[in-house]
Amino acid sequence: MTLAASSSAADPGLLAAQARHAAAKRRAALRRRILPLVGLLALLAIWAGLVHGLDVKPFVAPSPVVVVQTLIAKFGMLMSNLAWTATEALLGFLLGNLVAIIGATLFVHFKSLEETFFPIVVLINTIPVVAKAPILVLLLGNGIEPKIAVAALICFFPTLVNMVRGLEAVNPQALELMRVLSASRSEVFWKLRLQTALPYLFSALKISASTATIGAIVGEWVSTTNGIGALIVQAMYAFDSALLYATVLVGSGFAFCFFLAISAAERFVIRWHAPAAT
Amino acid sequence: MTSGTASVPRAAAPAVACEGVTVRFVTDRRTVTAIEDVSFAVGQGGFLSLLGPSGCGKSTLLRVVADLVEPSAGSARVRGASPAQARRDRSIGFVFQDSALLAWRTALQNVALPLEVGGRRALPAGAPTPRELLKLVGLEGWENSFPHELSGGMRQRVSLARALLGAPSILLMDEPFGALDEFTRDRLNAELRRIWRETGTTILFVTHSVYEAAFLGQQVMVLAANPGRVREIVPVDLPEDRGLAIRETEPFARLVTRLRNLLGPV
Numbered sequence: 001m002t003l004a005a006s007s008s009a010a011d012p013g014l015l016a017a018q019a020r021h022a023a024a025k026r027r028a029a030l031r032r033r034i035l036p037l038v039g040l041l042a043l044l045a046i047w048a049g050l051v052h053g054l055d056v057k058p059f060v061a062p063s064p065v066v067v068v069q070t071l072i073a074k075f076g077m078l079m080s081n082l083a084w085t086a087t088e089a090l091l092g093f094l095l096g097n098l099v100a101i102i103g104a105t106l107f108v109h110f111k112s113l114e115e116t117f118f119p120i121v122v123l124i125n126t127i128p129v130v131a132k133a134p135i136l137v138l139l140l141g142n143g144i145e146p147k148i149a150v151a152a153l154i155c156f157f158p159t160l161v162n163m164v165r166g167l168e169a170v171n172p173q174a175l176e177l178m179r180v181l182s183a184s185r186s187e188v189f190w191k192l193r194l195q196t197a198l199p200y201l202f203s204a205l206k207i208s209a210s211t212a213t214i215g216a217i218v219g220e221w222v223s224t225t226n227g228i229g230a231l232i233v234q235a236m237y238a239f240d241s242a243l244l245y246a247t248v249l250v251g252s253g254f255a256f257c258f259f260l261a262i263s264a265a266e267r268f269v270i271r272w273h274a275p276a277a278t
Numbered sequence: 279m280t281s282g283t284a285s286v287p288r289a290a291a292p293a294v295a296c297e298g299v300t301v302r303f304v305t306d307r308r309t310v311t312a313i314e315d316v317s318f319a320v321g322q323g324g325f326l327s328l329l330g331p332s333g334c335g336k337s338t339l340l341r342v343v344a345d346l347v348e349p350s351a352g353s354a355r356v357r358g359a360s361p362a363q364a365r366r367d368r369s370i371g372f373v374f375q376d377s378a379l380l381a382w383r384t385a386l387q388n389v390a391l392p393l394e395v396g397g398r399r400a401l402p403a404g405a406p407t408p409r410e411l412l413k414l415v416g417l418e419g420w421e422n423s424f425p426h427e428l429s430g431g432m433r434q435r436v437s438l439a440r441a442l443l444g445a446p447s448i449l450l451m452d453e454p455f456g457a458l459d460e461f462t463r464d465r466l467n468a469e470l471r472r473i474w475r476e477t478g479t480t481i482l483f484v485t486h487s488v489y490e491a492a493f494l495g496q497q498v499m500v501l502a503a504n505p506g507r508v509r510e511i512v513p514v515d516l517p518e519d520r521g522l523a524i525r526e527t528e529p530f531a532r533l534v535t536r537l538r539n540l541l542g543p544v
């Protein structure tokens with residue numbers, strides 16, 4: 001059928017269709033790259049226009065040009081601060097998600113554990129991050145630990161919930177199939193549940209990538225002299241709006257790259273997705 | 279009600295035998311008797327179609343044989359042993375209504391799944407390999423395709439190939455072609471008969487379609503609903519090497535009419 005058609009490459013109609021498909025794909029790829037860029041440039045133009053047109057004072061809001069100049073002039077200092085934040089965010093991300101994945105696995109296998117601890121997890125999740133941070137600083141001191149803890153806590157909940165949902169989203173007929181095949185519980189977990197949960201896990205990890213960064217920054221607000229969060233606070237008190245904006249830009253640039261890295265990992269791990277499902 | 283035991287044509291111990299099987303489901307609101315006092319036997323290499331209205335317990339009956347449901351009363355035997363034993367021996371292949379393929383595995387990996395779980399057993403000597411089974415169901419060249427790249431009919435073929443892995447002596451099929459269009463269904467029916475005759479597997483085949491039941495089976499077990507019970511087991515007096523054209527003949531039409539009448543007024 002289709003197999004025979006694709007091997008006989010002489011069919012002109014088929015070749016034309018393939019060419020059309022390739023061209024459409026290229027156009028779509030181009031659009032995906034160019035349109036966001038257009039939006040970004042428009043935003044920058046409006047921003048610059050407003051600052052100049054309304055004569056906004058530099059300590060209220062800087063023009064984008066000054067922000068870029070600051071970014072270049074203080075690049076080394078910004079990067080050494082980012083190193084702190086990035087380390088905290090990454091470690092918090094790993095810790096929070098790892099605990100969440102293990103917790104979800106336990107919850108799915110031992111329902112009574114879920115019934116016992118899930119309400120507590122929900123309760124902790126209702127505490128806002130800005131309130132958790134001081135508590136953790138008191139508990140863990142002034143070092144890097146409380147920041148990691150805030151980042152981890154912020155990652156933990158979405159991943160736990162999504163992972164539990166994913167592990168339970170197994171097709172019931174596939175479960176019956178496993179039973180017909182006399183599969184053990186661990187085989188059902190590794191061959192069926194975990195694979196079913198992966199798309200759920202990755203959508204949580206993508207959220208975590210940006211929230212972990214937020215967590216680390218909030219942790220730094222509360223106490224510290226290093227990191228993007230500390231720099232934001234210092235710039236604010238110094239009315240150095242250019243540095244403030246540059247710092248925010250570096251922080252969100254990092255969160256964005258983090259997100260992209262997880263997306264790339266997702267595409268690498270989950271190759272079976274139907275094109276429509278992504 | 280003739281809940282008689284069907285004759286056992288080929289071998290001593292029937293491939294599948296049910297004796298007074300009753301299944302009740304207790305839920306919060308009520309207790310449902312899914313099937314009541316069902317008895318039948320299918321000989322080795324037999325082909326029994328299960329025909330009946332929705333909710334008459336066809337799936338439940340297959341689940342009892344596959345050890346997915348415990349009967350509330352009565353017992354099922356598979357080649358003289360308990361369903362649990364048969365499951366552990368891998369005597370049973372199950373084809374589900376939705377193909378139940380694992381989306382992250384290619385067609386070939388899906389067919390090979392039974393070799394990786396439940397003790398990772400090797401194939402019995404002489405049993406066809408996953409590749410050979412894909413060829414048997416007409417999917418040569420599609421080994422490395424993922425389920426989402428296959429049509430519904432092709433997915434059911436993969437599912438059939440997976441159920442045939444390890445040369446199980448009994449194949450349980452629960453409306454496997456119910457979601458397919460008529461042409462695909464016809465073609466798969468013809469192929470299923472060919473595969474059945476080539477492999478000598480015993481088949482229990484659940485369907486809603488009178489035509490499918492009559493075309494495929496050596497016998498058709500007609501079930502009545504509320505509670506599910508055997509109305510009659512009708513022998514199919516058609517030549518063994520029949521093709522789809524048999525459905526245009528007089529004897530086939532008579533059989534269909536008879537089955538219809540047994541199912542009751544529409």
Ligand SMILES: Nc1ncnc2c1ncn2[C@@H]1O[C@H](COP(=O)(O)OP(=O)(O)OP(=O)(O)O)[C@@H](O)[C@H]1O
Nearest residue numbers: 303305310311312331332333334335336337338339
């Ligand atoms: N796990 C269950 N819990 C409660 N009731 C059930 C369960 N499984 C089946 N039943 C009930 O048992 C009866 C028979 O169900 P079953 O699925 O065997 O019917 P069926 O003949 O396969 O129907 P269909 O042709 O629609 O698939 C139904 O009334 C159904 O509601």
Ligand SMILES: [Mg+2]
Nearest residue numbers: 336337338452
């Ligand atoms: Mg059913």
